[in-house]
Amino acid sequence: MNLTALWIRHVAYPMMEKRKGNRIRTYLQELSQTEKLSNHELRRWQEDHLQKLLLHAITQVPAYKDQQALTDLITRDPFEALSQFPLLTKDRFKEDQEAYLAKTADKNACILNRTGGSTGKPMTFYMDRQTVEHYEAARFRGLSWSQIRIGDPCVMIWGSPIELSAQAQRKERFKERILKNRIVIPAFDLKKDELPHYIKRIESYHPRYIYGWASALALFASFMLEKNIRLSVPLHAVVNTGETLYPHQRELIEKAFACKVINEYGARDGGIIAYECPKGGLHTTVENAVYEVVDMQTLQPVAPGEKGLLVVTDLHNYVMPRIRYVLTDVVAFSPSSCACGRTLPLIEAIEGRENDTFVALDGSYINGQYFTNIARMILSIQQFQIIQKSRDQVELLIVPHEDFTEQDIEKFKEGIRLRMGDVKIDAKRVTAIAPAASGKLLVAMREFPLPR
Numbered sequence: 001m002n003l004t005a006l007w008i009r010h011v012a013y014p015m016m017e018k019r020k021g022n023r024i025r026t027y028l029q030e031l032s033q034t035e036k037l038s039n040h041e042l043r044r045w046q047e048d049h050l051q052k053l054l055l056h057a058i059t060q061v062p063a064y065k066d067q068q069a070l071t072d073l074i075t076r077d078p079f080e081a082l083s084q085f086p087l088l089t090k091d092r093f094k095e096d097q098e099a100y101l102a103k104t105a106d107k108n109a110c111i112l113n114r115t116g117g118s119t120g121k122p123m124t125f126y127m128d129r130q131t132v133e134h135y136e137a138a139r140f141r142g143l144s145w146s147q148i149r150i151g152d153p154c155v156m157i158w159g160s161p162i163e164l165s166a167q168a169q170r171k172e173r174f175k176e177r178i179l180k181n182r183i184v185i186p187a188f189d190l191k192k193d194e195l196p197h198y199i200k201r202i203e204s205y206h207p208r209y210i211y212g213w214a215s216a217l218a219l220f221a222s223f224m225l226e227k228n229i230r231l232s233v234p235l236h237a238v239v240n241t242g243e244t245l246y247p248h249q250r251e252l253i254e255k256a257f258a259c260k261v262i263n264e265y266g267a268r269d270g271g272i273i274a275y276e277c278p279k280g281g282l283h284t285t286v287e288n289a290v291y292e293v294v295d296m297q298t299l300q301p302v303a304p305g306e307k308g309l310l311v312v313t314d315l316h317n318y319v320m321p322r323i324r325y326v327l328t329d330v331v332a333f334s335p336s337s338c339a340c341g342r343t344l345p346l347i348e349a350i351e352g353r354e355n356d357t358f359v360a361l362d363g364s365y366i367n368g369q370y371f372t373n374i375a376r377m378i379l380s381i382q383q384f385q386i387i388q389k390s391r392d393q394v395e396l397l398i399v400p401h402e403d404f405t406e407q408d409i410e411k412f413k414e415g416i417r418l419r420m421g422d423v424k425i426d427a428k429r430v431t432a433i434a435p436a437a438s439g440k441l442l443v444a445m446r447e448f449p450l451p452r
Contacts, residue, residue, distance in 0.1 A: 002152070002153055004151070004177070006151075007151075007178075012179055013150065024136045024150075027134055030137075032144070042286055046315070050315060054074045054082065057102075057321045058070065061103070063096070064321070070084055082324065087299055088325045090328070093125075104319075105126065110320075113269075114268070115267075115376075125322070126320040131271075131314065134288050142264060142283075146236050148208055148209050152208040153206060154182035155184075157187050158184050159370060159373055183205055187367045188369075191364045203232055207233070209239055212240070212241070213241065214242075215243055215357055217238060217249070218248075218249040219367075221253045230258065237261070240264065242266075245263050262275070262276045262278075263275075271314060273291070273312070274347050277342060282350075287315075288314065292313075292324070293333055294308050294311055304335040310329045310330075312324075312325050312327060332347070333347055359388070360421050361423060362421060371443065380404040380408050381398055381412075384433075385445075388446040388447065391448075393426070395425075397428050397430050399432060412427070
């Protein structure tokens, strides 16, 4: 029995619940009961929560004051009323973010969050503790389907918090170990020659599962297969998050780690949207949000099974409601049911950008998310794209805000060279960055094959 897991479940969580009013386990228990409700019951559950949210928004949120004429419709038919609200794009939200902050919100009690900028346009927004706890409960419900509980040991192949000082990073690692029972192998700094060290670290920790980005997990798995090294400790699952999981990556990861890969689909600005069950169904968290899919050109709802832009209305964020918020992901919902017996609606397909992997001068591999983390901390960057032309040459395109300075360029370059080595960086200020044929902006691209 893992002592840290016992500490978290029997000491840490009860203390947080008593002293801070933490309700993650309460919400988790509720979710375990709602996941098998009938479609009618789930719809009714959403309807009740949606009605409360919309009535709050039109009376307390300046951005939605023009929708006050919908009061009667909200009372009669919340879903029909929702369709009368305009779609909210990220650009529109960023034009006047303060207008979406509820008049009743206390900023000092709010949680400031920032997107990772994987689409090249990071943004900030507020949440309250209740919203975060609903997200965490949704994550733990998804993990529970693979017999993973709160407090179970985890190894993350993940990015490191480069924006934190050394002291702050030590504090963060301590919190991760004591309150979440997990350790991190940096995804930004994977080296094939250090695989035996990574394996030893994992085996000594005895994780129940491994958690990370698809590209980093697949790269780690390729190292294992190439060197014919396997883990001696059994895993319940490898969990992918943050990136689209492609079939070849799933096959590679499952072969190396000898367990199933579970897909977690979420976003900083969308919460835990869906989780994959052991039967392979990607179940949406309809208790936390209302999801719509709209045509990329007409912005009209599409039929089940058709692909379009995912639109999210978070049912619990009352401090900064974002109603009909458009994510940049392209998805398709399935009209089918899952063999697992859960009635939560299924996502059939997710079409997203795969973060490319760069190669540093020392031969180590760098996940493309590393560069979005650098840009996320430079507020004067509106948009960016980084392209690795060769092992020692990088092109950096930046769409700046008005307050952008040469010091900001140097800060970005320093962050790049910190991991890539003394590479040549051709930095250019541009007015716009052309999207790919898919319509999405590719933030990180490598123009040559990985060395084999």
